[in-house]
Amino acid sequence: MAITIRDVAARAAVSPATASRALTGTGSVDPATAARVRDAARELGYERNPWASSLRGGTTRKLAMIVPDLMNPFFAELVRSAQAYAHELGYLVLVAETDDDAGAELELLRSLSDRVDGSLICTPQTAESAQGRLVDEGPAVFLHRTSTLVPYVISDVALGVRLAVENLVALGHRRIAYLDGPAESWSAGLRRVAIAQAREEFPDVDIVTVGQVRARFEGGVAGGDLVIASGATAVLAYNDVVALGLLHRLARRGLRVPDDISIVGFDDVPAAAMASPALTTVAQPLAESARAGVDMLVALARGAQPADRAVVVLPPTLVVRESTAPPAAGLPRTGTDPV
Amino acid sequence: MAITIRDVAARAAVSPATASRALTGTGSVDPATAARVRDAARELGYERNPWASSLRGGTTRKLAMIVPDLMNPFFAELVRSAQAYAHELGYLVLVAETDDDAGAELELLRSLSDRVDGSLICTPQTAESAQGRLVDEGPAVFLHRTSTLVPYVISDVALGVRLAVENLVALGHRRIAYLDGPAESWSAGLRRVAIAQAREEFPDVDIVTVGQVRARFEGGVAGGDLVIASGATAVLAYNDVVALGLLHRLARRGLRVPDDISIVGFDDVPAAAMASPALTTVAQPLAESARAGVDMLVALARGAQPADRAVVVLPPTLVVRESTAPPAAGLPRTGTDPV
DNA sequence: TTGAAAGCGTTACCAT
DNA sequence: ATGGTAACGCTTTCAA
Numbered sequence: 001m002a003i004t005i006r007d008v009a010a011r012a013a014v015s016p017a018t019a020s021r022a023l024t025g026t027g028s029v030d031p032a033t034a035a036r037v038r039d040a041a042r043e044l045g046y047e048r049n050p051w052a053s054s055l056r057g058g059t060t061r062k063l064a065m066i067v068p069d070l071m072n073p074f075f076a077e078l079v080r081s082a083q084a085y086a087h088e089l090g091y092l093v094l095v096a097e098t099d100d101d102a103g104a105e106l107e108l109l110r111s112l113s114d115r116v117d118g119s120l121i122c123t124p125q126t127a128e129s130a131q132g133r134l135v136d137e138g139p140a141v142f143l144h145r146t147s148t149l150v151p152y153v154i155s156d157v158a159l160g161v162r163l164a165v166e167n168l169v170a171l172g173h174r175r176i177a178y179l180d181g182p183a184e185s186w187s188a189g190l191r192r193v194a195i196a197q198a199r200e201e202f203p204d205v206d207i208v209t210v211g212q213v214r215a216r217f218e219g220g221v222a223g224g225d226l227v228i229a230s231g232a233t234a235v236l237a238y239n240d241v242v243a244l245g246l247l248h249r250l251a252r253r254g255l256r257v258p259d260d261i262s263i264v265g266f267d268d269v270p271a272a273a274m275a276s277p278a279l280t281t282v283a284q285p286l287a288e289s290a291r292a293g294v295d296m297l298v299a300l301a302r303g304a305q306p307a308d309r310a311v312v313v314l315p316p317t318l319v320v321r322e323s324t325a326p327p328a329a330g331l332p333r334t335g336t337d338p339v
Numbered sequence: 340m341a342i343t344i345r346d347v348a349a350r351a352a353v354s355p356a357t358a359s360r361a362l363t364g365t366g367s368v369d370p371a372t373a374a375r376v377r378d379a380a381r382e383l384g385y386e387r388n389p390w391a392s393s394l395r396g397g398t399t400r401k402l403a404m405i406v407p408d409l410m411n412p413f414f415a416e417l418v419r420s421a422q423a424y425a426h427e428l429g430y431l432v433l434v435a436e437t438d439d440d441a442g443a444e445l446e447l448l449r450s451l452s453d454r455v456d457g458s459l460i461c462t463p464q465t466a467e468s469a470q471g472r473l474v475d476e477g478p479a480v481f482l483h484r485t486s487t488l489v490p491y492v493i494s495d496v497a498l499g500v501r502l503a504v505e506n507l508v509a510l511g512h513r514r515i516a517y518l519d520g521p522a523e524s525w526s527a528g529l530r531r532v533a534i535a536q537a538r539e540e541f542p543d544v545d546i547v548t549v550g551q552v553r554a555r556f557e558g559g560v561a562g563g564d565l566v567i568a569s570g571a572t573a574v575l576a577y578n579d580v581v582a583l584g585l586l587h588r589l590a591r592r593g594l595r596v597p598d599d600i601s602i603v604g605f606d607d608v609p610a611a612a613m614a615s616p617a618l619t620t621v622a623q624p625l626a627e628s629a630r631a632g633v634d635m636l637v638a639l640a641r642g643a644q645p646a647d648r649a650v651v652v653l654p655p656t657l658v659v660r661e662s663t664a665p666p667a668a669g670l671p672r673t674g675t676d677p678v
Numbered sequence: 679t680t681g682a683a684a685g686c687g688t689t690a691c692c693a694t
Numbered sequence: 695a696t697g698g699t700a701a702c703g704c705t706t707t708c709a710a
Contacts, residue, residue: 051390052687271610391703
């Protein structure tokens with residue numbers, strides 16, 4: 001049998017009610033008494049039973065987190081960071097997987113919403129139409145997904161693309177392929193907008209879009225041939241997994257990376273660092289976005305109004321590795337050479 | 340406000356007690372009544388509040404699972420499978436990470452043990468000495484870790500090594516390097532034993548142990564030079580991550596895989612399939628072992644004696660990919676050539 | 679077979 | 695500032 005709050009109360013010679021107040025910090029309690037209770041709790045090794053506590057108090061100090069796929073390192077890292085930070089705030093995070101099934105999402109949420117104070121939703125698939133019903137299920141925050149109804153945290157994809165292109169241009173590339181992701185993917189749409197912006201910012205660079213491949217290794221493999229045909233000296237791939245497929249196909253076709261062609265990915269998955277050559281990639285600020293999302297959600301759960309802190313945009317980082325280098329023709333210098 | 344069992348009871352025109360019995364299947368209840376209750380529950384969309392239920396009943400229908408690192412795909416897959424299967428059995432799995440901190444393990448377990456019916460422990464680091472105290476904390480099962488005190492599920496590492504060596508031998512390799520893992524690692528010790536067994540089974544094959552590298556990408560990089568110096572035509576690496584580092588270093592040293600040297604990894608992490616060339620590897624039966632572990636634990640939690648089902652050993656599989664091929668000298672034929 | 683009632687550990691409310 | 699009491703949703707005696 002575990003140590004209960006009554007044991008603590010007895011040892012501190014107060015009532016369970018006072019012990020509860022001292023331990024949770026709600027209500028007013030004499031500082032000396034509070035200290036005595038805390039000491040008693042520590043000496044007894046007391047740990048509050050969170051389930052009993054949420055049974056009485058309307059608040060569960062639990063958050064739900066919904067992700068498409070835990071095996072995807074992108075989401076795994078997001079979950080891990082959210083859990084760690086929520087723990088600091090005294091919250092437990094219950095994770096549910098939709099297995100990329102958009103229908104499962106609302107259902108999952110409904111079954112959890114009574115048991116948690118709020119939901120962190122990281123499923124880029126959610127149709128806009130479903131979001132109305134979603135907000136009825138209690139406080140919610142989107143992660144890496146925009147919305148007109150729900151507060152969200154997102155990373156600045158346009159900046160990420162710009163950083164990548166900027167780096168390739170600095171290396172001397174003037175014809176860059178963008179290997180596009182699935183047509184129907186919301187996140188691929190975001191990338192396309194960013195690519196369009198990059199075209200305007202770098203008017204003297206050819207950015208040619210090729211493909212629209214599945215966001216899988218096989219998609220990258222298929223894209224390899226398209227990239228070669230495009231005549232580009234560098235590729236920006238939809239994401240790292242696609243970039244890895246690309247790497248594989250280019251090697252098969254006899255091209256050397258980065259000597260013949262440079263590759264940049266997106267997401268910085270663990271496999272990117274372990275590829276040969278290691279993959280240059282745009283790292284999204286996952287830990288930071290998870291923290292920001294938890295912050296927003298907890299504020300919401302405590303009754304804050306969404307309006308004032310509805311949107312957070314975080315900057316990504318370019319991680320430069322071996323898969324990018326100047327094109328074989330060498331770095332075209334402009335201006336006079338000082339040497 | 341959520342739908343409670345009283346609502347269901349009211350709709351089925353029975354008492355909450357009867358509704359509870361009908362829904363949990365405990366005690367005796369008239370089949371017709373039970374059906375009425377189940378219908379009412381379904382119509383109302385009732386979901387039992389697991390926290391309230393474990394508060395009263397001694398059983399929590401929750402399992403704890405302790406892993407060193409959720410970002411490691413090996414453990415991520417283990418967790419995912421355990422959760423899915425436990426869910427089928429009506430159990431919820433609470434996951435805790437030790438961050439490779441052996442001390443954190445017992446503490447974590449202690450803080451959880453009052454709240455769960457049993458613990459699934461997947462931390463290969465646990466010292467034998469700590470296991471005594473561990474069993475005091477309630478039912479526990481080890482996953483991928485042996486023990487004299489605690490029931491465990493493990494995969495047949497010796498078989499895995501044999502499959503790998505067998506395949507390399509069939510390809511014609513006669514000198515094989517084993518790139519060893521960390522000296523202090525328990526799991527590396529297991530591999531060493533398996534390697535010793537393989538030496539006896541294949542007496543006409545040279546299996547030379549090199550290294551004792553960190554179980555990281557960098558470890559594999561460092562091991563690359565040792566492998567080259569060994570003169571082997573094939574390498575069995577401690578695990579996939581090490582194999583990937585090896586792959587990287589060999590490419591840098593100008594060797595082609597698998598033309599100049601074949602590589603086999605261990606674990607079948609996602610990055611193995613996405614490497615160039617794709618990595619041949621020994622896949623451990625993670626989903627099956629998770630299921631077996633949950634089965635054992637649930638049986639234990641329900642009062643079964645550990646003795647009769649204390650140990651389960653599952654067979655791994657060899658996943659043959661591009662990173663292995665016959666040695667450059669070609670396949671030495673034995674006997675007469677039919678052509 | 680069924681229902682009434684108690685109680686699991688906690689916190690909210692209302693007194694004091 | 696503190697204590698008594700009720701209640702959260704559920705299951706489990708115990709009695710009918």
